[in-house]
Amino acid sequence: MFTRRQALLGVAAAAMLAAMPPLAAAANEAEIAALVREKVTLVAPPFVHAHEQVASGGPKIVEFTMPIVEKQVAIDDEGTMLQAMTFNGSMPGPMMVVHEGDYVELTLINPETNSMPHNIDFHAATGALGGGALTLINPGEQVKLRFKATRSGTFVYHCAPEGAMIPWHVVSGMSGTIMVLPRDGLKNEKGEPLRYDQVFYIGENDFYVPRDEEGNFKAYESHGDSYADTLEVMKGLIPTHVVFNGAKGALTGDNAMKSKVGETVLIVHSQANRDTRPHLIGGHGDYVWEQGKFANPPAKNLETWFIRGGSAGAALYTFLQPGVYAYVNHNLIEAVELGATAHFLVEGEWNDDLMKQVEAPGPIPVN
Amino acid sequence: MHLHLYEAAIGVAAALAVPAAIIGISGEPRVGDLQGSAETVEIAQTVIDYPLPGEFLAEGRPSAAPIVKKTAPAFRIMKHQVSLSDYNRCAAESACDPADATPTAADVPVTGVSFLDAEAYARWYSKAMGETWRLPTALEAAAAGGERFGGESFSAAADDAANPAVRWLRRYREEAAAKRPADPEPKPRGHYGPNSRGIEDFGGNVWEWTSTCHARVTLNPADGAVETVTENCGVHILEGRHRATMSNFVRDGKSGGCAVGTPPENLGFRLVRDQDSILAGTRSWIGSAFQSAVSDPA
Numbered sequence: 001m002f003t004r005r006q007a008l009l010g011v012a013a014a015a016m017l018a019a020m021p022p023l024a025a026a027a028n029e030a031e032i033a034a035l036v037r038e039k040v041t042l043v044a045p046p047f048v049h050a051h052e053q054v055a056s057g058g059p060k061i062v063e064f065t066m067p068i069v070e071k072q073v074a075i076d077d078e079g080t081m082l083q084a085m086t087f088n089g090s091m092p093g094p095m096m097v098v099h100e101g102d103y104v105e106l107t108l109i110n111p112e113t114n115s116m117p118h119n120i121d122f123h124a125a126t127g128a129l130g131g132g133a134l135t136l137i138n139p140g141e142q143v144k145l146r147f148k149a150t151r152s153g154t155f156v157y158h159c160a161p162e163g164a165m166i167p168w169h170v171v172s173g174m175s176g177t178i179m180v181l182p183r184d185g186l187k188n189e190k191g192e193p194l195r196y197d198q199v200f201y202i203g204e205n206d207f208y209v210p211r212d213e214e215g216n217f218k219a220y221e222s223h224g225d226s227y228a229d230t231l232e233v234m235k236g237l238i239p240t241h242v243v244f245n246g247a248k249g250a251l252t253g254d255n256a257m258k259s260k261v262g263e264t265v266l267i268v269h270s271q272a273n274r275d276t277r278p279h280l281i282g283g284h285g286d287y288v289w290e291q292g293k294f295a296n297p298p299a300k301n302l303e304t305w306f307i308r309g310g311s312a313g314a315a316l317y318t319f320l321q322p323g324v325y326a327y328v329n330h331n332l333i334e335a336v337e338l339g340a341t342a343h344f345l346v347e348g349e350w351n352d353d354l355m356k357q358v359e360a361p362g363p364i365p366v367n
Numbered sequence: 368m369h370l371h372l373y374e375a376a377i378g379v380a381a382a383l384a385v386p387a388a389i390i391g392i393s394g395e396p397r398v399g400d401l402q403g404s405a406e407t408v409e410i411a412q413t414v415i416d417y418p419l420p421g422e423f424l425a426e427g428r429p430s431a432a433p434i435v436k437k438t439a440p441a442f443r444i445m446k447h448q449v450s451l452s453d454y455n456r457c458a459a460e461s462a463c464d465p466a467d468a469t470p471t472a473a474d475v476p477v478t479g480v481s482f483l484d485a486e487a488y489a490r491w492y493s494k495a496m497g498e499t500w501r502l503p504t505a506l507e508a509a510a511a512g513g514e515r516f517g518g519e520s521f522s523a524a525a526d527d528a529a530n531p532a533v534r535w536l537r538r539y540r541e542e543a544a545a546k547r548p549a550d551p552e553p554k555p556r557g558h559y560g561p562n563s564r565g566i567e568d569f570g571g572n573v574w575e576w577t578s579t580c581h582a583r584v585t586l587n588p589a590d591g592a593v594e595t596v597t598e599n600c601g602v603h604i605l606e607g608r609h610r611a612t613m614s615n616f617v618r619d620g621k622s623g624g625c626a627v628g629t630p631p632e633n634l635g636f637r638l639v640r641d642q643d644s645i646l647a648g649t650r651s652w653i654g655s656a657f658q659s660a661v662s663d664p665a
Contacts, residue, residue: 077549253543322532324539346540350530357531360427362585365593 018232031102032061032146039063042094045201045245046342048255048268049180051097053195054106054185059101066093067109068159070223071174076242076248076339080217082207083157083226084246085118085172091246092203092270093157093176094111099183100152105144112140115223116171117161118228122147123310124155124178131161145159149180157273158272167234167273168227173246175272177201177312182294186266186287186316189297192285194316196266200257202278202342204271204307204329206239239274241339242329248339251327261348267327268292269305270312276340278315279304279330282323285315304330310333321355322348375438376522404496405453406446407640408565413510414438418518420505420604420612421582428525429534432518433591439510444503444636447556447567448476448575452490462491467618468553476573478633482603485576485636490642492638499641505579507639508606513562515570520545520609551632574607574620574631581612607631 038060043049053139066088073084073091073117076273087093098104104125112142117138125147128134137143159174160166179199186194209217210229217240220226244251259265271280287298288305292313299305309314319325329340381573417437423430454477457463464487467479482490485502521541526623527533550572559571569575581602585594605611611620611631620631 077548078551253546256539256543322530322536324532324535343539345536346532347536348532350532352529357427360424360585361583361596361597363423 011097035103035214036060037063040096042066042088042095042096044088044090045092045203046251048095048097048199048201050180051181052099053181054193055102055181055183059099059103061103061105062096063105063107064096065107065109067111068114068174070114071112073246075209075243075246078217080209080241082209083172083220083223085116085169085174085223087120087151087157087159087174087176090202090346091173091205092272093174093327095176095201095268096178097181098149098178099181100149101144101183102149102180104149104178105146107142107144108135108137109142110137110139112331114139115230116165116169118159118174119161120157121160122155122157122178124148124149124151124153124157124180128155136161146275148184149178151293152180152182152295153291154179154268154270154291154314155292156270156272156310156312164231168231170272171206171239172223172233173205175203175205175270177203177268177270179268179314180294186294188287189300195264197263197315198259199266199268201268202244202251203246203271204269204274204276204326204340205241205243206271206274207241207243208233208236209240211240239334239338241329242274242276242334243339244327244342247339251342253343256343256345257327258323259344259346261346261351262320264316264318265344266365267315267317268312269307269315271307271309274309276307276309276334277304277330278307278313279328280315280344281326281328282321283317283319283325285317287316289314319344319346319348321351322346404498405449405638405641407443408446409443410439410441410507410511410564412438412441414505415510415516417506417509418610419577419584420610421584421596422523423584423586425586425588426528427529429523429539430586431522431524433586437506439506442507442509442510443642444511444566445640445642446565446637448573448637450556451475451477451553453477453492454480457488457491460491463487465623473555475570476556476633476635478553478573478635479618480576480634481618481637482576482613484521484618488636498505500638501641502576502578502636503639505577505604505606505610508575508577508630511564511566512569512606512617513564513566515562515608517570517607518608549632553633570608572632573635574605574611574633576634576636577604577606579604605631605634 040049040062069086069089071084072081075082107317108120117136119132119135121132123130125131131145131147135143135145155178157176157178159169188194208230210233212218285302285305286300287300289298290305290313292311305313323346325344327342327344328335333342414436416434418432418434425433451468454466458465464484466477469475489500489502521538525534527539557567559568560567563565580598580600582596582598584596587594600621602612602614620634
């Protein structure tokens with residue numbers, strides 16, 4: 001039975017919610033039920049599903065569905081195998097994009113082919129361990145969680161079942177990112193709009209693969225078989241692999257990211273477990289939300305930015321020169337030896353004003 | 368001089384570091400264990416189209432390596448790459464640093480060796496055999512490699528004088544397209560079979576060190592003649608499926624800075640036997656095939 005006031009609110013909910021500050025009022029189920037629903041099909045990183053940068057209407061309920069996939073994955077060019085756990089089959093899990101004030105409604109599925117219970121903790125969500133306490137499901141179960149995206153920014157989500165399982169599931173690949181955009185889009189420090197032509201989504205993974213007596217990486221029959229040895233390596237805190245998007249070289253060669261001179265890219269970088277420091281070699285971060293939270297003004301002209309373990313940050317950059325750019329974790333040992341390198345291929349005209357080789361390499365003149 | 372001190376230091380370290388397992392495999396290591404000197408193949412004097420090794424610039428821009436007709440004088444080279452077991456004998460005598468080879472019982476070529484290791488082995492082997500053995504020049508490797516000689520796989524030429532990025536992007540795409548699944552496990556010697564000249568395993572998954580130094584060369588844009596050469600003998604050429612350029616101390620092709628898409632899977636070598644020591648001394652003094660190539664353009 002609705003009261004007259006609730007009915008009125010229901011009719012006017014969309015318009016009113018748009019104007020409401022996040023903590024002003026709690027909508028009831030009827031009001032939420034009246035909202036427009038949008039079903040989004042997720043895409044694999046480094047790409048992101050189509051979305052509006054500026055919300056064209058009021059708050060919506062955005063529906064996502066993600067199966068959890070346990071599988072064995074090659075994580076380097078030597079064929080080292082990881083007993084991986086993934087959201088939606090990819091490392092990182094796919095990025096979800098909504099606007100501040102929207103409701104995220106996730107159907108999380110744990111197929112019976114899996115062997116372990118899983119759940120999801122959204123750093124963007126409020127309460128219940130980020131949703132973790134309401135989403136623990138066994139193989140053969142599914143669950144539906146709704147949370148309101150009250151704060152804008154890029155946020156990590158990850159599996160957090162319990163105890164020692166938490167870090168193990170995360171460093172086995174179970175993390176991803178949700179981006180909550182301000183309803184009126186990104187802005188610079190003066191409140192002027194910032195827009196991007198493409199968004200690239202990079203998830204950094206630290207893996208801890210045990211070795212045998214001869215120093216070779218070990219392969220295991222199952223997740224359970226790998227657990228005890230992996231935990232020992234994890235407790236040493238030194239990863240064997242630090243990679244982007246689940247494998248060494250996953251964003252290089254044919255899979256290098258593509259852009260062109262004059263194009264503005266938003267690079268979202270997430271790391272669910274360990275600090276990192278992205279750097280675009282030969283480029284910059286024009287506007288960087290290091291902590292990823294869009295209510296704060298972006299830092300400008302950064303050379304390297306710091307992503308705290310357990311967070312996602314965003315950097316906006318307009319390419320000014322063509323060429324092959326390496327995008328690295330600027331701990332260069334991790335970049336070169338452990339795998340944390342991606343490439344951008346940027347087409348366009350060279351700008352001699354910005355850089356020119358005035359004299360080619362040659363013998364040192366003798367006077 | 369520095370090099371000798373460095374090698375002497377390695378020798379001392381090697382004596383302490385020889386793993387028991389290696390001594391176990393080769394038994395009581397003595398030079399006498401080597402069953403005579405290695406089987407060789409005579410490569411008759413031959414004229415080949417030879418891409419000069421190095422980095423080339425014309426008018427200050429990267430240029431493709433000139434391909435010249437070169438005469439390779441007759442020489443005698445090992446039929447097989449040097450084996451891990453033979454190399455281990457050198458290491459057991461502290462004359463070589465133990466290789467970073469994957470332990471295996473099979474008759475595999477030595478891998479995980481640097482240019483310095485290969486030179487040390489050649490010195491030890493020559494002494495052990497009472498003969499003169501040395502690394503081949505890149506020209507000799509090309510002559511012995513025959514139809515399997517890869518040379519330069521990717522053109523370094525500039526596509527657009529005003530835009531260096533065009534070449535970077537083209538080359539990146541070529542390398543990505545040529546990338547194939549890595550197969551680094553050393554195969555038993557003979558796995559890849561002989562080429563038309565009877566040389567076994569050339570162009571397989573072991574790249575071969577040569578005595579040819581890296582060089583930066585400026586070419587006359589009009590006629591392609593060599594104008595200046597800056598040699599860098601801290602870096603040497605390896606031949607195989609494609610040409611690679613590595614610092615003398617590098618033992619792992621993946622970390623040596625070669626083509627982005629196709630680093631050598633393994634670094635190894637085979638040796639040339641000189642028939643008399645006077646000739647050997649002369650050749651060794653000449654050093655690189657490159658020098659003779661540029662002073663004698665076809």
